[in-house]
Amino acid sequence: MVKEVRTRFAPSPTGDLHVGNIRTALFDWAYARHTGGKLIFRIEDTDRERVTDEYIAAAIETLKWLGITWDEGPEVGGPHGPYLQSQRLDIYAHWAKKFLDNGDAYNCYCSTEELEARREAQRAANLAPGYDGACRDLSADHIANYVAQGRKPVLRMRMPDGETKFTDVIRGEVIFDHKFVPDFVLARADGSPLYTLAVAVDDVLMKITHVLRGEDLLSSTPRQIRVYQAMGVAPEDFPVFAHLPFVMGQDNTKLSKRNGEVSVAWYREQGFLPEAICNYLALLGWSPGDDRENISMKELTELFTVDRVNSSPARFDMKKLEAINGDKIRALTIDDFLERAFHLFLKQASSLALTMKRR
RNA sequence: GGCCCCGUCGUCUAGCGGCCUAGGACUCUGGCUUCUCAAGUCAGCUACGAGGGUUCGAAUCCCUUCGGGGCUACCA
Incomplete structure (x- = not known):
């Protein structure tokens, strides 16, 4: 009998999850789904001076928003828990x-x-x-x-x-x-x-x-x-x-806060669609082999294999993300588009209201 | 410095010895379309880091070199 595939995404949330983290999570997720295996989500918080509960909660929220689901880990539990190293x-x-x-x-x-x-x-x-x-x-x-x-x-x-x-x-x-x-x-x-x-x-x-x-x-x-x-x-x-391989910034060093926007939360606030972010990130270090570039989450789970992952680092290109995001937005039904736009509006309006109240 | 990884258009990539006078996408440039901006559409620019081998034949295999990156914590 072939062993069930079990991958894990194990970030150490010392801040908002950034695009490099997500690319890793996406690949772990896609491979688990591709093989019919399981994705384990574990929090590496052995350094509690740097990892906070807020960041852990934010990481969980970000993953959910992107559509990356896990089979064992925070919130869902599992037979090998707890899934926080501090516990x-x-x-x-x-x-x-x-x-x-x-x-x-x-x-x-x-x-x-x-x-x-x-x-x-x-x-x-x-x-x-x-x-x-x-x-x-x-x-x-x-x-x-x-x-x-x-x-x-x-x-x-x-x-x-x-x-x-x-x-x-x-x-x-x-x-x-x-x-x-x-x-x-x-x-x-x-x-x-x-x-x-x-x-x-x-x-x-x-x-x-x-x-x-x-x-x-x-x-x-x-x-x-x-x-x-x-x-x-x-x-x-x-x-x-x-x-x-690494996700690099424009200056060719490992992508970090210093050389571009890395926080996924930021992209969310800017109105990027989760499926656009995932589609773009999937193409960073991986390709399906043919000339296909418009890939849904479902297709990613069908097509993703580790041997098609590149060994060389990839530069993060905002322009291409924007292009893919545009394609995805145009492909939305009018109802879907309105609903998402409305949610985004509400979110921004409420945070704006909070800011005004403080004055 | 040492160890390890990596090296195809500006960027992401296809390519795994002949299909490559190197394909696609994004960007960029020019045209068409358009009340504007997008979108769409047509065309164009541009790449195998370098040098040696192996081979009838190399982007593809080997070696060297150069370049880039990572690690070298009572961080992860």
């Missing part, structure tokens, strides 16, 4: 302890300042900066001494010698020599988990089969695989990785 702390603590007991991970007592200084020295000596393994094999005396000093340790994963090799569906075989993958931190001194721990644990526990995510996470993949191994997951059960 799964005990799970991460369990695995963290296990890794420590097994010797896969170790306590590192180095202070931030010490690490900083050593990194600086490495850079100066033209060496690869990274953790030098100082606390890898501490003697009991040494540890007692650190504890006496009142130092609180972070939990660090031990990267064995060797290499990590995996096949990325979009990029082919990728190899990382562990010389360039230093021991990494799994949990902070206060015991709270880091992305590196939470993401891998959750993907395993939530039975994710396909990880479609941004290319920026490509180099963190060996670390995730290391956690899978420590959890005792068999290699054939590792998820399939597909690292999507």
Whole structure:
């Protein structure tokens, strides 16, 4: 029996969802729907200083507006919840302890300042900066001494010698020599988990089969695989990785607030249709293969496959979005058009009224 | 600096050894249409980063080089 496809969209809402996030969500969604699988929506809020409840609520709202539906996650629940990482702390603590007991991970007592200084020295000596393994094999005396000093340790994963090799569906075989993958931190001194721990644990526990995510996470993949191994997951059960190309701004750097409008909420306020945004975004890094460009959400689920995703980054082009939006608007029935225009009007009118009231 | 990824018109892309004197879409330019603005329509501009191979034949395969990007956190 073929395993059911389970993809996940796991943003860390530190602001409004931006178009790059949505492109990822769209592909995860389309692939799940294409295969008859499931899309899991998970909130990565291990850094509660940056992720707020407002942003989480906004992310949920934005996805719904776009027509991207999920099968497990906030609001709908599911058998592998909770789906907010901040509510799964005990799970991460369990695995963290296990890794420590097994010797896969170790306590590192180095202070931030010490690490900083050593990194600086490495850079100066033209060496690869990274953790030098100082606390890898501490003697009991040494540890007692650190504890006496009142130092609180972070939990660090031990990267064995060797290499990590995996096949990325979009990029082919990728190899990382562990010389360039230093021991990494799994949990902070206060015991709270880091992305590196939470993401891998959750993907395993939530039975994710396909990880479609941004290319920026490509180099963190060996670390995730290391956690899978420590959890005792068999290699054939590792998820399939597909690292999507970046969405770039006009200046050819990764699209961000600095080089264009990135907030989906902004496009919504401007009157862009959700189906236009999705249609345009689908064409950024993917194409159906023929010359078709007018694609509905339904058609996207029928046509979308990961092997047709491009490996090279794509520039976000407002002009083309506008053109597609125009086509979609003209294709609307008059009733549909009026209703949407009316809703948009009401929304803007009410926010305007609020502004006036404050004066 | 190190490691990794990427490189076809201005932009998004098709192309996976001969169908390519490189196709489509958006943009742009000019024409038609039009009370105006859109829309529509016709035409046009413009690309395989460079250099070596492999091959009868390369945008497609290999190498080098150059360029761009990402990562290199007790962020994700």
